[in-house]
Amino acid sequence: MQQEKLHRKRAYSQKVLKEALLKLLIDQPLSKITVQKLCETADVNRTTFYSNFEDIFALYRQVQDDFLEQMALFTQQQKPYADNRALICDIFRFLYENMDSCRVLILHSEDAFLERLFALQYDVSRTLMQESCDAFDPDSFDYLYTFRVCGIIGIIRKWFHDGLKIPYEQIADYAIQSSDALLYSWKEAHRSND
DSSP states (O other), X not given: OHHHHHHHHHHHHHHHHHHHHHHHHTTSOGGGOOHHHHHHHHTOOHHHHHHHOSSHHHHHHHHHHHHHHHHHHHHHHHOOOSSHHXXXXXXXXXXXXXXXXXXXXXXXXXXXXXXXXXXXXXXXXXXXXXXXXXXXXXXXXXXXXXXXXXXXXXXXXXXXXXXXXXXXXXXXXXXXXXXXXXXXXHHHHHHHHO
């Protein structure tokens, strides 16, 4: 009973600290947020913070990890994917449905956070791309995948930077069309080399 109470208290402390961090990140970069300001915003003391996290960066990493875990669960629930189009559309839908925390994570993390997000989808995406290419060359896949993901990351960053003014379905369609054009060009190049 006592152990369960401590677990709930710890979970609550971590939750309010994560929420406070996301709130503070709206107005300032991570490097400018102090433990003192974070604790004031979360209404917890510094001892509580340090009993849960080593520093602000560890807390930020945990916020990212939690979000990526939610994303992985979301896409697993949508499986099986018939093609990359459905996967890409679901990624954009998830980002839109979680726009408040996403905005902060995407605009404050450079590309590392988004790269981790797409790394979660690597195996599924690889299988789907293999199925859509007649003469799939495994040696060049990583280059093709990296190029494709970097383009989609750029679209996501611009979409969030512009304030999500375009519906997620339309933005997902832009990413899908770009990805399809890339795959088509890749297939054509390999056909002409044969």
